[in-house]
Amino acid sequence: MSETAGTTxxxxxxxxxxxxxxxGNVVALKDVSVHVDAGQVTCILGDNxxxxxxxxxxxxxxxxxxxxxxxxxxxxVLFDSPRDARALGIATVYQDLAMCPLMSIWRNFFLGEEPxxxxxxxxxIDQAFAKRTAREQMAxxxxxxxxxxxxxxxxxxxxxxxxxxxxAIYFGxxxxxxxxPTSALxxxxxxxxxxxxxxxxxxxxxxxxxxxxxxxxxxxxxxxxLLNRGRVIGDYAKGRVTRDELVRQMAGGxxxxxxxxxxxxxxxxx
Amino acid sequence: MSAQPETATATPPPxxxxxxxxxxxxxxxxxxPDIGAFLGAVAVFIxxxxxxxxxxxxxxxxxxxxWTDQAAQYGIVAVxxxxxxxxxxxxxxxxxxxxxxxxxxxxxxxxxxxxxWPAMAIVLLFGLTVGFLNGITVVRTRLPSFIVTLATFFILxxxxxxxxxxxxxxxxxxxxxxxxxxxxxxxxxxxxxxxxDFKVKVLWWIGITIVGAWLLAKSRxxxxxxxxxxxxxxxxxxxxxxxxxxxxxxxxxxxTAALMGIIEALELRSMQSKEGIGLEFIFIICAVVGxxxxxxxxxxxxxxxxxxxxxxxxxxxxxxxxxxxxxTFTFQGVILFLAVMxxxxxxxxxxxxx
Numbered sequence: 088m089s090e091t092a093g094t095t096x097x098x099x100x101x102x103x104x105x106x107x108x109x110x111g112n113v114v115a116l117k118d119v120s121v122h123v124d125a126g127q128v129t130c131i132l133g134d135n136x137x138x139x140x141x142x143x144x145x146x147x148x149x150x151x152x153x154x155x156x157x158x159x160x161x162x163x164v165l166f167d168s169p170r171d172a173r174a175l176g177i178a179t180v181y182q183d184l185a186m187c188p189l190m191s192i193w194r195n196f197f198l199g200e201e202p203x204x205x206x207x208x209x210x211x212i213d214q215a216f217a218k219r220t221a222r223e224q225m226a227x228x229x230x231x232x233x234x235x236x237x238x239x240x241x242x243x244x245x246x247x248x249x250x251x252x253x254x255a256i257y258f259g260x261x262x263x264x265x266x267x268p269t270s271a272l273x274x275x276x277x278x279x280x281x282x283x284x285x286x287x288x289x290x291x292x293x294x295x296x297x298x299x300x301x302x303x304x305x306x307x308x309x310x311x312x313l314l315n316r317g318r319v320i321g322d323y324a325k326g327r328v329t330r331d332e333l334v335r336q337m338a339g340g341x342x343x344x345x346x347x348x349x350x351x352x353x354x355x356x357x
Numbered sequence: 358m359s360a361q362p363e364t365a366t367a368t369p370p371p372x373x374x375x376x377x378x379x380x381x382x383x384x385x386x387x388x389x390p391d392i393g394a395f396l397g398a399v400a401v402f403i404x405x406x407x408x409x410x411x412x413x414x415x416x417x418x419x420x421x422x423x424w425t426d427q428a429a430q431y432g433i434v435a436v437x438x439x440x441x442x443x444x445x446x447x448x449x450x451x452x453x454x455x456x457x458x459x460x461x462x463x464x465x466x467x468x469x470x471x472x473x474w475p476a477m478a479i480v481l482l483f484g485l486t487v488g489f490l491n492g493i494t495v496v497r498t499r500l501p502s503f504i505v506t507l508a509t510f511f512i513l514x515x516x517x518x519x520x521x522x523x524x525x526x527x528x529x530x531x532x533x534x535x536x537x538x539x540x541x542x543x544x545x546x547x548x549x550x551x552x553x554d555f556k557v558k559v560l561w562w563i564g565i566t567i568v569g570a571w572l573l574a575k576s577r578x579x580x581x582x583x584x585x586x587x588x589x590x591x592x593x594x595x596x597x598x599x600x601x602x603x604x605x606x607x608x609x610x611x612x613t614a615a616l617m618g619i620i621e622a623l624e625l626r627s628m629q630s631k632e633g634i635g636l637e638f639i640f641i642i643c644a645v646v647g648x649x650x651x652x653x654x655x656x657x658x659x660x661x662x663x664x665x666x667x668x669x670x671x672x673x674x675x676x677x678x679x680x681x682x683x684x685t686f687t688f689q690g691v692i693l694f695l696a697v698m699x700x701x702x703x704x705x706x707x708x709x710x711x
Contacts, residue, residue, distance in 0.1 A: 187587030
């Protein structure tokens, strides 16, 4: 699956090098390079269609890239399935949260990784352990689950994010990829999720935070990558860019300036 | 649920936690998907206790033996049909598979001069193969299973009629009991027990229900069934082998229908080429009455058990109450409608409470 390639100067936890992807004749990603280290948050900012989803799918093993390579701990890797990615500690929390709303919290928490009693192929799920663990892990995120049998569909958006993040960390995620975790939430709930991100960072997890909202990215990010039409249009370390600059670039940068100018000059004529 | 005390790491509930309301026992019971079918079966039983009281509906064990016989006929295949439905798919070929399997067994046992036991093994393999083809077609083509298995249904229906006529010159295969090993196989699968002539297949029905319920509630595979039907993309993203789960469910369904075909062939000692047609919808009614959602991801094997019991009681109760048996279909339709309404209501209420 992998072949050693110690070419990078100073290995990163996860490094994506000049990755490209096209679907038919549509170029989804072109020469995108991103890296994340333990205890760091790398924010990937982009509008709709910027290539965020394609990026996630490649890094999480759903799609294979057409060009470029990925390195984990400096070692080149190829993923055939999401299982391969997770085996190396790369966990993805999807926008739709990869959860089944009608299933209970504990069933969702352990979905795909159900603990078995007696460690025997046909052994039953260790439900007592699963329920207890789901509760404990949720408590560590600051949410008191009284009944792990409660369907996930009855939780609020922020709480569902907490389940998804807690699940990923519990299953040994070293790299946590969060796909628009704040986009469907209100201001307060979004703030709670940002706190979860910082919590994950403090626990030594490398976080790739994908968002279209620079206001959410700026307070938690250590590194900012701006994507547009599948290409990297900006790459800044923390402190090298202001919030206003991020907002301006996200909003279309030069195009926006032009638009503003056009609008301003038009207004008096009305 | 767990008896573990509150752990030391648990922080006091932060604000925003007020959404978690403790659900009372009554509500929790009502939140179960199988409660509607259970209450419905009890209601039907009480109803016929009144309408068929003069023949002793509630008290005569012989009458119990006859309606459980009918219910087992529905309930055995309804178990995998329910699991398949929870997994998000349908199998409309499950009824006709009973006929195909019984005919195949009859052919092997008579024209093929085979002992009944190896013939039964071949029929079960045939069932697994048809299920595999159904499943692999559904997951590969991504066509709705409704369409794929409707095609299988019609293909098999034609084969059953045409091949039976060609091979035997009639519309049925007779004298299956001439095969070696017939008596031991019949004792095992299709005989009676106790002096009231309860059918052995009722025990198979109960046994298969227990296995199905255990699989769904306790095993990893059960978790994957829920997930495959609940959100296949989400399930795949967290590493659940959704395609494999669905193919296995199709194989279980067809193989169980084949088992039912074997049981019928052993019981009747002959097999009609039209056997089983129409039952596919009865199986689906049992599953829906049992609380399974048509959209998948939710349902109950225990509920399906009570759904089959209810339909069995209706079928026989109408006879014992000396009503025109043509009303059976109407009753089945009304039950289906009421069950869906009731289940929707109960589920909605339970979830709002959470």
